[in-house]
Amino acid sequence: MKKNVFETTITKRKQAELNLNKSEEKQRILLEELRYRNIIATAIAKASSFFISPDKVDYQAILRTMGESISVNRVYIFEITGNGRTLSNTHEWCAKGTAPQIEKLKELDAYAFSWWTDQLQDGKNIVIEDVANLSSRAAAEKQILQSQQIQSLVCVPIWAKGKKLWGFMGFDDTQKKRKWTETEIEALQIIGEMISGDLERNASEKRLEFERKQLLSIFDSLDGNIFVSDPHTYEILYVNKALKKYFDHELIGKICYREFQGLDSPCCFCSNKQILEEKPKIHRWEFYNAMMDKTFSIMDRIIRWPDGRDVRFDLAIDITEKKQIESCLRQAQKMEAIGTLAGGIAHDFNNILSGILGYLQLAQFHIHEPELAEKDLQKVLEGAKRAALLTKQILTFSRHKGNDRQPLVVFPLVQETLKLLRSVIPANIDIKNNVVSKAMILADSTQIHQLALNLCTNAYQAMGDERGVLTISLNEVVLGKDQLGQENNLLPGKYLKFEVSDTGPGIEKAIQNKIFDPYFTTKKMGKGTGLGLAMVAGIVKKHNGFITVHSQPGEGASFKVFLPIIASKLSIEKPKIEGNLSSYSGKEAVMLVDDETDILISQEKFLTGLGYKVSSFENGQSALQAFLNHPHSFDLIITDMTMPRISGDKLSREILKIKPDIPIILCTGYHETFTREVALELGIRKYVQKPIEVALLSKMIRDILDA
Template sequence: GDEFPLAGSATAMAVESRRGILIPTLADEEIATRLPVHLPVRRAGIKTTLLAPLIARGEAFGALLLMSATPDQYAEQDIPTAETVAAQISGAVANALLLAEHRRMTEALQKSEASLRSIFSVAPIGIGVVSSERILIQVNDRICRMVGRSRAELLGRSSRILYPDEGDFDYVGRVKYAQIRESGAGTVETRWQTADGRLIDVLLSSTPLDPGDASKGTTFTALDITERKRSEAERHALETRLRHAQKMEAIGTLAGGIAHDFNNILAAIIGYTELSKIESVGSPVIASNLNDILKAALRARDLVRQILMFSRQAQSEFGPVQVHRVVQESLALLKATLPTTIRIRQDLSTQAKILGDATQVHQVVMNLGTNAFHAMRAQGGLLDVSLSEVLIAEKRPVELDHLPPGRYLKLTVSDTGHGIEPAIMHRLFDPYFTTKPKGEGTGLGLAVVHGIVKHHGGGIHVLSQPGVGTSFDVYLPMMTEEAAALPPLEEEPAAGGKERILFVDDEPAIAELGRRLLESLGYRVTSCKGALEALEHFSADPQAFDLLITDMTMPQMTGDRLAVTLMNIRPGLPVIVCTGFSELIGPERARDMGIRALIMKPFLKGEMAKAIRTALDPMGA
């Protein structure tokens, strides 16, 4: 723990003079007179000290100290040896040995091999010498520990013994000697193999013993960078996950904005379609066309909800799903986009149901079908899709090991494309992993499929043979016979009333649509195109309205603030809030505020009618 000043010390003299210094066995009085700073070292029992400066790239950064309690252990002729050793250590640390130092090191090796070995044994990095034929001439203890071999096992052997294969061995020789010829030194990263078969990452730095005569061999340093490489890989993986998380956050923000605007558009399409259906009575062709429009709009609504669910901004809702119908719709869409070189064959004989999300099942079929298309687009082929009921017993493929025994609906999507290499099969469902060229795939398709199937309590089994094709078997738990046999709920006619409703939406088309839809149910409606206009109407006569229906996202004042303001004016006012998407309000917060119902846009006429009666008649709901 003691500290001694550097100024005036032998170390300072060695650094400043850039020469080795011998402090011989002198009397304490003479030491006190000539080198007082060294006196504590003498009193500690050190009789002889040999110092040499550590210099790299022209800068001195320390000194090599050899101390002995034996009098006259070191002599003047040992100074060159110490200087050479110091130059070797300096070069290893700086990763660039100077050519002149290499020559001195060669001479020192010939004069004092025993001294050099003692320094080698304590060096913190591997140091060795190879001949021009790459035969190991000298290695230190650190190299022996790195590869788990004794010095006897290594010396006289080709350095090939250090490498796992000929490829690594040839690469190092080719690159290292090319660098030495060009710049006098070589540095290369490679792999060594230990005696027990482990691979370690090594940074090799090499320089010739004599720049003018390559036949004298090459000295090298070896630094084990396995842990550093592992840390770098972990850091890279963390950075990648962070970028992915940020990307998903950005997708979520974008999805929210798209959902709000798109749902407003869909609200107009769905609402005016329902109004047109009312007026199409007596025209079955028009009514059929309007039903198709409504069906497509509702699919779009479900897709928006799916986007929000994927970006973790909405929750999926499970219900009975007739998978064969979802598959039929998906294949109809795929058929319209596939080239004529790809044929579709389907076998959807079973009509078994699952408890799930129809939109998510639709996405599974679309993603697997799209994958199959990419595998066959060059040569064409057959896309085979089938549904069957299977019984999973105790023995099953390892990919399905997590599934409890029972009855499952198996969806099989097969193609006759190029197949999947066995080496990458284990990465198929990794997010962002793709074999497609840049710009043709995000690597999310199969990851989404895996997430959806897992969310439904199912599993996936993949079979593939390069050059033959690929088959994805998706297993989804079937609904129990009792649940599947329940008759579908009959759609009740939309109930109306005579109450007075204040309807508020900043979109003129939605405001007008709301007025017409509610009037078709018998209500008396005042439609406002903004919160301030609604506040003015309500303030003029708070008793003139039985219910407030307001959009959430509006300029000047949001729907929840408008609701609170009007409920402060008239406590107990029933309120329904509509939103295409909002992070500011959810069902729990709405209830806490006293809002009777929260409806997601776009809504059907029947959904709004039911919500109105629930809000106006809470006891009868």
């Protein structure tokens, strides 16, 4: 009995010792596992620090960190490319003594390893404790793994945007079979998710970079000049390739008005305020840049910049060549219009000449009755002035370049056009004149003359040989936003309405939207170019107006032009001749140069009668020689422009080289390129159009000499 108790006590003690050993072993294993977990956690923390680096992620360092902490022989990343068709090893770390495989594992056929890729596509991890035990379904995978001496491995999928399988990451053990722990698999999954996040970030950056390059490529391929600037500071933020070619230095960061206009302060025509107030509305306008010597069609608006601020986007299309072509077309149309008016011009000239001849004959008849003869000669003078004015109008209308836009009363211009047309328009067409308004617009008189002439010509030609009525109206209207309709770029206010209506056959609806196209015409061959209405539309647009047409087949047509009225008063200063001609007499020496004998003789006698010492020359060469011989013998020079041998401008240049302060009056009947501005810049005091009244000439001489 005692023995059994003793034996039981010993057995219990041994069992207790055994239980203690087991407990200690469990604690040791637990502590070892905790230590291992801690090592892996530290490795994950270290690896994750590489992902927050501002530079490119160092995947090699990440693989090394994980490989060393988990004690594997190889760590790698594979990418699935070609829409899932190929597998490629992109990153690899190998422990010492393990052969690298990265160069051998490029563009492998993914379909040959379907067992592998199918599991990854299903979101499963691949865990292989013993490669030798792989099933026959994974024969291809077994073969390639054994060729790399891999005995055990684990792989996790890497996702792009959480849906598409981008690739996989794995651990290899080439030394032994291995039972992979949950901790090791979880570590691999955590790093895989980090890689997935980095892939998404890289994909976004690449996408943004691609879009940026795409936009830059588009902008740089455009012929139009593009720039972006800050509308408050005027700093240039971006310029495209087309604009850069005009400059030999960097523009970014510079001030736009200094670089593009050469100014020290913002341009007076800057649209920044307007586009800021009207954003996101597009503002369109045309501008001639003197620095570039080019005309641009400009579109600007406010856009949102990446930093959140509102900036000015500017697109400027070079339309210099287009403007030159338009000028040529306009000139061709002018010539066509003058041809149309030839009969009316000839009719007016014949009437004027008939009056001059009639009153000259009366003056001869009244030669012994001075009072009656003086009245007859006064009528002759008035007729000559009318002829001179008519010539001036023809020359103004026919010249290539129009005047700058100036305050203009359209009323007399329209009346003059109707007067010229009356002799051309067939007798079967009645003209109804409702020209009333004497309001003022800002306009080029030549172009408004052409506009009126084109519309009236178009109207009477539409009626042809049929009896009809041509109605011309000029009135003032007030237009609000509703009346402006689609003309959203125009401002409400007072407009001058010029309307031309006819009772012709009308215009079919099908072609009403084409009538303002260049060269579109319903006339027969040889009866017109089809430029008339196209020119009208261009002129109206250039003057900030709009045109409408209303027509029904069989009911005629009505064209209405609306041009903005300006409020300023027109002030025309006419030269005043005070007192009699003797008050403009003098004793100075005057050189008179003209190749027209009648002009030379008449002016010489007139100026001599006023007391001047006049030296007359029939050509510029003899005049220049006389001046070279005695440069101080002349106080003033009056010269014609167009002369044989030496023209008036060349004579003036040579004389001014010798005596820069001598006053010169240059007279011209017509010249295409030598303008008043050129003459004044040269140093010529006065540039006058022929014919000039002797009374005005005598006052001009006296004013210059007394100045």
